[in-house]
């Protein structure tokens with residue numbers, strides 16, 4: 001059977017693939033620790049659950065307008081205005097079934113076949129594949145060794161006559177990096193000078209640590225009106241632990257929102273009405289949920305950094321936000337896919353190969369799971385990689401003996 005060459009060339013997202021492997025091993029009774037997750041473990045805000053339950057009780061779960069229920073569009077506009085002090089109207093808001101469709105609709109709205117989209121590496125796994133699906137060509141720009149932020153001159157050098165958009169994701173999945181003000185302002189300026197769109201994926205913006213504020217592209221844009229070129233993407237998935245409700249949004253000029261709305265209308269109709277009322281309740285009644293989550297993640301980050309930096313040979317740029325970090329494991333082998341498979345086999349710990357994020361030799365480690373799992377998972381990694389660690393270790397109710405050769409040894 002022949003299917004579309006483009007569709008067949010798509011990679012299944014590494015993160016989802018690993019979730020499936022971890023679930024299978026767990027079901028078989030293996031003592032799996034999942035350091036590959038992508039969502040906070042805390043339940044959704046009570047107000048969100050109540051709002052969804054009340055709607056279910058009424059049984060009135062129908063289509064909404066393509067761009068979202070008016071109250072949520074209004075609420076997002078007010079939220080953006082309050083966050084950035086820049087006037088925003090509901091007509092500049094498109095509600096989507098998670099942030100992912102907002103990003104995809106933006107790409108479809110902007111790209112013609114062969115147009116290029118530039119983004120920093122490491123990058124979120126879905127950007128290259130979504131760009132290709134939308135007919136474009138992904139162009140990743142790496143930072144200098146040991147940094148997760150490219151130099152602005154390298155971003156500029158990657159821009160050609162075919163470039164239509166730059167994507168910035170800060171705080172960044174997978175590195176946890178928060179880009180500097182100079183970098184975000186520089187990229188915004190580059191976009192304005194060269195007539196490019198800037199897609200600012202700020203879904204982790206409120207999850208930053210040590211008082212650090214993630215500079216938003218919105219703050220540096222000269223024009224946010226009808227000629228504005230910034231497409232801001234955000235949503236409730238991460239900051240409210242509401243990944244399964246599937247609600248995100250894009251904020252951009254009315255013209256961009258109208259065209260993106262047509263893309264969504266013809267393909268996905270609208271976000272779930274249930275998810276939308278829940279998201280509205282979370283945004284309206286957020287009495288400290290996001291701050292509690294942020295503080296909790298900061299504690300887990302501290303634990304993860306402490307445990308990871310105890311592994312001799314591992315190098316880590318400490319994350320300033322999100323719930324991920326991207327340690328450099330090159331001392332233990334250049335092939336991150338092989339290393340992640342080795343660690344899963346011998347320690348039953350799930351990590352995500354850095355090669356899927358454009359950073360070979362690194363592994364993405366998530367610390368959004370239970371703190372005890374973060375400690376135990378990293379303890380097992382150290383056992384597997386540190387030649388001075390004991391030959392025997394106990395986990396999953398059994399003693400494990402090191403009978404294999406450590407990679408890179």
Ligand SMILES: Cc1ncc(COP(=O)(O)O)c(C=O)c1O
Nearest residue numbers: 038098099100124173235237248
């Ligand atoms: C950088 C980034 N953007 C967008 C998304 C998608 O979010 P959603 O679940 O709201 O579609 C994710 C999810 O992992 C992400 O990490």
